[in-house]
Amino acid sequence: MTPNGDTQGRVAAPEQRSLPILQTVTPRRREATPEGAVGMRSRVPQPAYVAPPLSSRPFAAEIEAWRQTLDNVSFLELADRADALRREKHPSSVVSYIVDRNINYTNLCVTDCRFCAFYRRPKDAEAYVLAYDEIGRKIDEAKEVGAVQILMQGGHNPYLPLDWYLGLLRYIKEHHPIHVHGFSASEIEMIVKVSKLPLDEVLRMLRDAGLDSVPGAGAEVLVDAVRDVIAPKKIDSSRWLEIHEAVHEAGMHTTATLMYGVGETWEDRLEHLLKLRDSQARSLARTGGRYTAFIAWSFQPLHTEMQDWDLTLGTGMDYLRTTALARLVLDNFDNVQVSYVTQGPKMAQIALRCGANDFGSLMIEENVVSAAGIDFIMPESEIRRLISDAGFEPRRRYQDYGLVSEHDEGCPCCRWRDLVTVDS
Amino acid sequence: MDRRLSHALAPHEHGPGPDGGTGPFVRLPTFAGGHYDCPAVKDWNPQPDFGMAPALATEIRVAPTDRKLFPILDKVLDDRRLDRADGITLFESTDLLAIGALADYANRRKNGDRVFLCANQHLNPTNVCILRATCVFCSFARKPKEDGAYTMSLEEAFHEASLARDTPVREFHIVGGLHPKLRLSYYEDLIRGLRERHPGVEVKALTAVEIAHLARIEKTTVEDVLERLRAAGLDTLPGGGAEVFSTGVRATIAERKLAADEWLDVHRRAHAVGIRSNCTMLYGHVESMADRVDHLEMLRSLQDETGGFLAYIPLAYHPDNNELGTSLGREGTATTGFDDLKNLAVSRLYLDNIDHIKTHWIMNTPKVSQIALHFGVDDLEGTVRRERIYHEAGAPTPEGLSFAEIVRLIKDAGKRPVERNVHYQEVRSW
Numbered sequence: 066m067t068p069n070g071d072t073q074g075r076v077a078a079p080e081q082r083s084l085p086i087l088q089t090v091t092p093r094r095r096e097a098t099p100e101g102a103v104g105m106r107s108r109v110p111q112p113a114y115v116a117p118p119l120s121s122r123p124f125a126a127e128i129e130a131w132r133q134t135l136d137n138v139s140f141l142e143l144a145d146r147a148d149a150l151r152r153e154k155h156p157s158s159v160v161s162y163i164v165d166r167n168i169n170y171t172n173l174c175v176t177d178c179r180f181c182a183f184y185r186r187p188k189d190a191e192a193y194v195l196a197y198d199e200i201g202r203k204i205d206e207a208k209e210v211g212a213v214q215i216l217m218q219g220g221h222n223p224y225l226p227l228d229w230y231l232g233l234l235r236y237i238k239e240h241h242p243i244h245v246h247g248f249s250a251s252e253i254e255m256i257v258k259v260s261k262l263p264l265d266e267v268l269r270m271l272r273d274a275g276l277d278s279v280p281g282a283g284a285e286v287l288v289d290a291v292r293d294v295i296a297p298k299k300i301d302s303s304r305w306l307e308i309h310e311a312v313h314e315a316g317m318h319t320t321a322t323l324m325y326g327v328g329e330t331w332e333d334r335l336e337h338l339l340k341l342r343d344s345q346a347r348s349l350a351r352t353g354g355r356y357t358a359f360i361a362w363s364f365q366p367l368h369t370e371m372q373d374w375d376l377t378l379g380t381g382m383d384y385l386r387t388t389a390l391a392r393l394v395l396d397n398f399d400n401v402q403v404s405y406v407t408q409g410p411k412m413a414q415i416a417l418r419c420g421a422n423d424f425g426s427l428m429i430e431e432n433v434v435s436a437a438g439i440d441f442i443m444p445e446s447e448i449r450r451l452i453s454d455a456g457f458e459p460r461r462r463y464q465d466y467g468l469v470s471e472h473d474e475g476c477p478c479c480r481w482r483d484l485v486t487v488d489s
Numbered sequence: 490m491d492r493r494l495s496h497a498l499a500p501h502e503h504g505p506g507p508d509g510g511t512g513p514f515v516r517l518p519t520f521a522g523g524h525y526d527c528p529a530v531k532d533w534n535p536q537p538d539f540g541m542a543p544a545l546a547t548e549i550r551v552a553p554t555d556r557k558l559f560p561i562l563d564k565v566l567d568d569r570r571l572d573r574a575d576g577i578t579l580f581e582s583t584d585l586l587a588i589g590a591l592a593d594y595a596n597r598r599k600n601g602d603r604v605f606l607c608a609n610q611h612l613n614p615t616n617v618c619i620l621r622a623t624c625v626f627c628s629f630a631r632k633p634k635e636d637g638a639y640t641m642s643l644e645e646a647f648h649e650a651s652l653a654r655d656t657p658v659r660e661f662h663i664v665g666g667l668h669p670k671l672r673l674s675y676y677e678d679l680i681r682g683l684r685e686r687h688p689g690v691e692v693k694a695l696t697a698v699e700i701a702h703l704a705r706i707e708k709t710t711v712e713d714v715l716e717r718l719r720a721a722g723l724d725t726l727p728g729g730g731a732e733v734f735s736t737g738v739r740a741t742i743a744e745r746k747l748a749a750d751e752w753l754d755v756h757r758r759a760h761a762v763g764i765r766s767n768c769t770m771l772y773g774h775v776e777s778m779a780d781r782v783d784h785l786e787m788l789r790s791l792q793d794e795t796g797g798f799l800a801y802i803p804l805a806y807h808p809d810n811n812e813l814g815t816s817l818g819r820e821g822t823a824t825t826g827f828d829d830l831k832n833l834a835v836s837r838l839y840l841d842n843i844d845h846i847k848t849h850w851i852m853n854t855p856k857v858s859q860i861a862l863h864f865g866v867d868d869l870e871g872t873v874r875r876e877r878i879y880h881e882a883g884a885p886t887p888e889g890l891s892f893a894e895i896v897r898l899i900k901d902a903g904k905r906p907v908e909r910n911v912h913y914q915e916v917r918s919w
Contacts, residue, residue: 139593140902140903141550141590141593141863144586145550145590148586152554380856380897380901380902381854381859382859382860383901409854411825411854412826412854412856415857415860418585447822451825454827455827456583
């Protein structure tokens, strides 16, 4: 039994040296210097952004109603409403967090999102793809310190065939079993394009190979006019929602995100949230997966093409109002996470009284946000101190938001899945 | 001389009060034991609620979830003074939003929706300090021959002062170590020189600890030092060096520093000769909640007596690069956002006789400081060019914010930015 072959006749991982650009390197962290860093993007002039008129938007009446609420309700009252709904949904005083590791299997990407500091073009000397055994080594390290999942995301790499992903998932489940929360909607779209197979079939194959759940990245702002400015080559908002609903139909959970502070308006943020609520309602009406959580974070401009744009970047007030608003609008979402990586420990803690009930993940490794110069990674003891200090009980959790207890033997959703696999 | 200076020296109008008749005075039902019915919390439907009215200056629209806060809510609505037990209850509560709403109410009564800012620059003439070995919370001080020790010549200080010119500086904030050899004449020349070189500038200089030190090495009285500095151009005293007044805490963190009653006495004497001052507390190290409230109580008593304090500034202890942080095993654990906001909000409620509460964004971060504007704070400090003391202690914040950035933070929080002078008089507003 080798990483690249397998006794049960499954698809073997492709020979990596047949793909010229593939090399194994450990992602480098950039120094956060305002002037020049290796691989920094050339600055792109800022296109004019004209927000779509309200009349052309879906959910126009509701957007207008929420907008009125935002204008007329004080910050503390809005936060208090969100806090009341959080208490209703989570009456116990637990604030959970997950121990996991971000594994960015490739940084090679052809989508050229203007807000991203992480990706490298195919010919860039710093472009990389991690080998299976390196990913396995990272998983083992993470498991040693108690990780119960890996968050596996990467660039949209057209050189990686579907079999590479399937082989990787099987390799992980065979040799380094752990919950795999991986491949955001836009990566799945690239896999679909490269494989030329239908979406639902790709998802079924990924799931059967070992994919457990799908992260909510790549949503950015789900308003196409905004996407045209910040990520013109990325999937549009309806395709993002379509892929997530297909993932739910395939029986896997996903999360959802919002990246704000890229020049969008409050109407854009509201349209984003209302589209998510609507999508969740459709998924809840079917059996299968759903959105388990929502996470908002603010755009970090350093080292991106948008670094010099004249943007009103997210302030502290912006973050807390956005979090509170999301908690209120997304009344069919169970969980709202804080983003301490972008907001810092103080703001993340305050957000626990503005609608959020989960501290997100204790990341053993993070490469994407830190590429943009922001690095608030903390030890577990500090996360627990912040949660306790806010009057809550800190608890480790799994990806499905079940709490970790002493007698568990690994992630319950994965164990359940192992049983099903053995039975069949 | 009338020692109540507040009207003589701070002639600004006050915000709308409960008797000012600006709209309905909404009083939440009082907790009557057992069950509290608040329709706002209980039966609220998480859909857009068109019934939510704009927040009025004389309302509290956030109901406490911590029942211990109800008696305090009553007192705040009745404008009655909080006692020591109330202070401890507030510090121990985690009902952050309710505490904020109470403090916001108290602040709006005093200051309306104004938030003060100023174009200021810090100047730390020396980091040589005779308390280097005993003030264990400090990352800034050096012994005279230690690595990194510096003392600016007057020319260097004037050069440093002229570096930040993007917005004309209106206020210099001058504090430093207790240098064993720098005489009073140095500080007189420094202040006089700054005023000559920057016409119109105001000077807030030398904490009570430094004033007492100068009186000691000059073998003269505190009043004499103050009068000579005022003749050179000093306007007000900053509030540093108060730390925590508790004798036990002081013995732990600042054994040889000016004792509590001596610190208060310098301010009392300053107020008596007509020099107003700020006051502070350094929180987040070894002090108890009772220590904090006792500290506030002592400040409130002195303010009752003199009326000379302009503003109170809670200062967050930063645990990096100092002996205290190391021995407590606290490196890398700054004060929490909750604690920062509670210190600001509780002081707004407790110090009912001090007009202004200031957030020092260098410690609290610009993000938390902006949120603090809804937690009782009416002063967002200023541009703070060239701050050294907190950055030595590991503060991860930028070294200065531009005036435009601060104005934007205030507007974005829904408040009205007002540029102030050192006496909190309005210079301009937006």
